Amino acid sequence: MTVPLPRDRGTRREVDPPKVDLATATSISRRKEVPTTGRLGDMASGSLPSRPDAGDPDAGALTVGAAARAAGVTVRTLHHWDSVGLVRPSGRTTSGYRLYTPWDLARVHRVVLYRDLDVPLEEIGALLDAPEGADASLRRQRDLVRERLHRLERAAGALDRLVEARERGILLSAEEQVALFGESWQPSSAVGARERWGHTDQWAQYAERAASRTAAEWQAAAAESDAVVTALADAMGRGVRPGSDAADALAERHRASLGAYFDVTHAMHVCVGRMYAEDPGFAEHHDARRPGLTAWLRDVIDANARAHGVDPETATWE
Amino acid sequence: MTVPLPRDRGTRREVDPPKVDLATATSISRRKEVPTTGRLGDMASGSLPSRPDAGDPDAGALTVGAAARAAGVTVRTLHHWDSVGLVRPSGRTTSGYRLYTPWDLARVHRVVLYRDLDVPLEEIGALLDAPEGADASLRRQRDLVRERLHRLERAAGALDRLVEARERGILLSAEEQVALFGESWQPSSAVGARERWGHTDQWAQYAERAASRTAAEWQAAAAESDAVVTALADAMGRGVRPGSDAADALAERHRASLGAYFDVTHAMHVCVGRMYAEDPGFAEHHDARRPGLTAWLRDVIDANARAHGVDPETATWE
DNA sequence: CGTGAGCCCTCACGTCGCGTCAGGGTCAAG
DNA sequence: CTTGACCCTGACGCGACGTGAGGGCTCACG
Secondary structure, eight states: OOOOOSSOOOSOSSOOOOOOOOOOOOOOOBOOOOOOOOOSOOOSSSOSSSOSSSSOTTTTOBOHHHHHHHHTOOHHHHHHHHHTTSSOOSEEOTTOOEEBOHHHHHHHHHHHHHHHTTOOHHHHHHHHHOSTTHHHHHHHHHHHHHHHHHHHHHHHHHHHHHHHHHHTTOOOOHHHHHHTTOSSSTHHHHHHHHHHHOOHHHHHHHHHHHHHOOHHHHHHHHHHHHHHHHHHHHHHHTTOOTTSHHHHHHHHHHHHHHTTTSOOOHHHHHHHHHHHHHOHHHHHHHHTTSTTHHHHHHHHHHHHHHHTTOOTTTOOOO | OOOOOSSOOOOOSSOOOOOOOOOOBOOOOOOOOOOOOOOSOOOSSSOSSSOSSSSOTTTTOBOHHHHHHHHTOOHHHHHHHHHTTSSOOSEEOTTOOEEBOHHHHHHHHHHHHHHHTTOOHHHHHHHHHOSSSHHHHHHHHHHHHHHHHHHHHHHHHHHHHHHHHHHTTOOOOHHHHHHTTOSSSTHHHHHHHHHHHOOHHHHHHHHHHHHHOOHHHHHHHHHHHHHHHHHHHHHHHTTOOTTSHHHHHHHHHHHHHHTTTSOOOHHHHHHHHHHHHHOHHHHHHHHTTSTTHHHHHHHHHHHHHHHTTOOTTTOOOO
């Protein structure tokens, strides 16, 4: 016989409600789909031992299956929540069946609510059992969800554009792009930029553009990048001064060439200039064309930014 | 020495890209927070064996740590993705260090995108590698994203409301409510309703209201529910006919009392009436007050709905 | 009254996407 | 030549269940 004692199921099989604190994160998890289709006699009233309905506290209680369907979760989930002490049905039949009262079910629903917001079970327990102090946790969760929402919105936008790009039929695989393209080129700057400032938006743009450009377009963009550097080196050699019209024009051309990878504001341009100047790798790349080019370029960019109303001293990426 | 062969690391340690299809779900998962703070010499150019920069195909490649920071994931994650074949760095140093090229990194970014949308890794692989049919899967993914966005939005809304409710400070735990309140009451109707029609929105409303009502309010609501049934039984006893003004008034009062748990339209009200009539549990509950009350109430509700322009024969929950 | 369908129970092991050591190599700087 | 910040490969752990296996309870039907 397997009938567990109706009293004293207190022998814990798994964890107790311990303390928790912080965490951070993202995402939307996949759970088993719960069929919502009705079942037969759910004992919603009168089938198990007790009288059909009355002052009996267990009247109207549901078995796991019924409760699970009612709450849109699986039976296994309720078992799990019972075993970890998150939602313990307040009754059992003589034969050991779990009985969920409306109150239990209300709790189940609250748990589902928070679980869908991806609060860890442990924290949900704390949340439901300790009315005070829950606010902070809730607010944290809300902020998390908000941030998450924004990221998703951008992702959705990116996807839309990707789909569109595909629908227009222009697309080569990354491999094809690579093949046509060699690899000592721009993305490493982008990588450096990301490393230093971590700009998700720009990276998303970059990834999109990388995915939706044809090889020819890539080559054109790369050629332009190269041409710009050549032109810059030339200008520097001709003694063009930062702040002059010629220099500003070149700065704008440089900015536009970066625009092939992501949209670059003047402030961002300034940051890029600084990064070039500070990173030995980039510096070497430019200075190979003409010693001192890196520093000169930085000054050209700064002056151009100023001409566009951006103070290079206070410029930030965002 | 641990140097793995640069060629033929093809000996799979884990899964291959198999076929997959659909799924459903919810939620927002928590992942380890990835510190975004800069590190020292990231070999963004020139540090490992190779020349600083040149026609070398591995120039500008990143080590795991650098790539991880660039993509906002952990090193372990990249290891994992490598081991399951999702993102394999296209190079290794002679000492076995993984080298991520910009192209690898672009792939990592795309993977992150999908992972954030909670696509299982397996599916992501299929998605990114699919030579054709990619359009279809892309579109599917986009739809998926849209759906999840909506869920998230609703989740965020629910959270806002919960936070607000808690901030207003009126709150008792479910247990306190039970203590003040007994358990043979309304939620079981709500349970029945959910069982039969599965109305998530209404349940969310119910959960929220349950979470944001004080004990006094609960008692008032319950008392009103009870009073309504009494009044109904009375009216039936006095021979009030469905469709009469008195009956309609009572129907509206009944509808309003349900409104304490969630908003009930006339169409929904009709459905509730039918459910009462069809479910032995509910029927018994009402008929205990006065035999035949259930059927009479159903008729009263139907008539009232008709009076409000809703055809009870075609009424559906939504 | 037996039988079978459809519930329910408790182990107990499997899965996914990593986190977290442990034990050991590598590399540039001091 | 050490130090410290990296890197490597196992290998085990975890959360939140999924998925049986092996068996008990109840009801409806024959």
